Amino acid sequence: MVQTSVAVDEVSEGGPEQVRPRSGGIAGLPWLVKVRAGILATDVAMMALTFLTAQYVWFGGFSEPVASNRVPLSYLEISLLFGAIWLVALSAQRSRSERVLAVGGEEYRRVVNATVLAFGVTAILAFLFEIRLSRGFFLVALPLGLALLVLGRWITRRVLDHLRLMGRCMSDAIVMGEPADVRRVLTELAENRQAGYRAVAYSLTSGTSASWGNPGWTSVPEIAERDIVTRVAQDELRAVIVAGELPGGRDAIRRLGWDLEGNGVELILVSRLTDVAGPRMHLRPVQGLPLVHVTLPQYSGPAHALKRAFDVLFAGAVLLVLLPVFAVIGILVKAGDGGPVFFRQERAGANGSTFKMVKFRSMRVDAEALKATLMAQNEGAGPLFKMKNDPRITRVGGFLRKYSLDELPQFWNVFVGDMSVVGPRPPLPAEVEEYDAAATRRLLIKPGITGLWQVGGRSDLTWDESIRLDLNYVENWSLAGDLVIIAKTVKAVFENDGAY
Structure with a gap:
């Protein structure tokens, strides 16, 4: 949920007489x-x-x-x-x-x-x-x-x-707006408790919630818009979250700010710029006009040079430190069925160029030939081919895949410049042929060993979710964000959710 937090005193200029602050706040x-x-x-x-x-x-x-x-x-x-x-x-x-x-x-x-x-x-x-x-x-x-x-x-x-x-250390909030926007915010708050806000009520500015079905948070009561200020004054609420736009536009927001001032609450506006990261959004007031500038993504320059330098240093260190591990895995793969240790497959890289991605072999030698006979059992999203119980996976390969050890040789691809440590998932050329205009933007930067798709659900993601996460990364990546993804990847690997 991308949000713009607006302090009450920033929208209250010129409003009615100040209401005496209640003894809420941090207390x-x-x-x-x-x-x-x-x-x-x-x-x-x-x-x-x-x-x-x-x-x-x-x-x-x-x-x-x-x-x-x-x-x-x-x-x-x-x-x-x-x-x-x-x-x-x-x-x-x-x-x-x-x-x-x-x-x-x-x-x-x-x-x-x-x-x-x-x-x-x-x-x-x-x-x-x-x-x-x-x-x-x-x-x-x-x-x-x-x-x-x-x-x-x-x-x-x-x-x-x-x-x-566990439901503790949460700030109570009221969500208001159009039905579709309110539902989206309520869903995200329920699924992402780390945001720190707990919806205790919602208010619809038009329409009804009859079409929502039973999304799991129907225990949240609905209140009338006119009762929001009364509820804020009575309860120790910390925020009123405006989902999307209000009827009446910015004047309605301004009046809401006047009504809420002095109550010790935050007024939070949920932006529709849902896939634009905060660092790319800049507020620039010009003669009272709040202009939100969205910096266009760049795919070259000093930041990408720094990313490449990090890739070389990080991949080089991993290859050096894990060399004994590589040797042990190689022996186990070879001893399993006598086939080759490594599996090389053509993948699409930056700008659609192709390269040979290297992995420890986790499937039978004739896996590619058997794929055609298994297409009817495909459980993958979109053009991806995935099976939770793929009969082509060897005994050793199952263990390697469970902890993503089969991916380790890809650090060589990173070291030589075909891939990055963090980036979109490296697709097959056949998958790229089925891409639409949005999915093709995944190819604007180098694919990665890990990425938002890896820490966000791996093979359990739907095709649309995978595309959304990859595009979000392509347009909003940062080196600091890469470090966070690497740290989360370690956790995801040990939990092995969606690994098959």
Whole structure:
């Protein structure tokens, strides 16, 4: 769900007399106070570990003095001062804001910005007060501190995600809009509890919900539009979510903001730009006209050069480290039926060019010849051929496929430039021939060993879902997003959902 969060005071200018704020806010969310306290404690612990480790690694102790023309300071005292600056920077960047907790990459971006800011301010203060600091100390502290802070946030995110899956630490919300838009938002909130919002009521601006059937969240009650403000005033609600557009357009949104102001709630507008990532959307107010700029995707340039450099380094490291594993798998495959160790198959790459993708052989030697006789039993989506109990898979191959070990040789394809570590699924040329205009856009960048399709359901995805995920990646990829997908891939592999 792509959403644009609008603070109430940003739409209330020129409205009626201010309503006295109720005593809600954070006080109405004790779980939020506890979560923020836990994150603060984690940040402090990670900073302390950073400074102690950096001082021990660089100086071999904890009492190394600092030369200063004004006051003598030890690195322990400098660390305490620096830690205070760091905490202030994290607060200034609102890295513990409810809006970014455990959702997307914005929280991590703010942590990175705060860390760079804190180190910059410390360097400036050291220069102004003539404090000579060891460069080596900070060369150790900067990357270590950033890594530990991000690790701490990741740990707290996993804890919060787990609590939200149990129905705890949720913010109550009312969803309003047209029936189709409301249904979409209610469905996404029910299926994605990690978003942190729980629909407690919905209001339709037109039509009825009679056509919804029984989607699983019919226990959510419907209320009249005129009762929304009354419900907000009575309950400890945190958000009113506007799904799509309201009758009356922006004036209706403005009036709703006036009605809600002073109640301690967020007004959230769900954008119809459902497949455009936040980093590509930029709000640019011009003479009172809120222009939302959507940056067009680029398929070359510095970012793609950086992606290629990452691919070479990552694939090279994997090939080097897993060489003994490759040898063991090769022996097992060969011993299974005496056939070749590797299976090479022509696949479509960037811009429709073809290459030979290499995998550990997991099927019988005559698998391709047998495929024609099994087409009637195809369980794959669209032009894909998949079978959950494919009789062509060997005994060793079944194990390799379960944990995606058969895919490991594809790191060679990445290393030589045919593929990327993260990207769309590499299709067969025969599949490409059946692509429509939208699906063809998958070929704008190199295919990947993993991608959104791998962490989003693998073979259990429908054809339309697979296309949507691949197109979303093609147009919105980032190196930070690639790292997140790689981390999620490890989890998906061990859970082996949709692996066949």
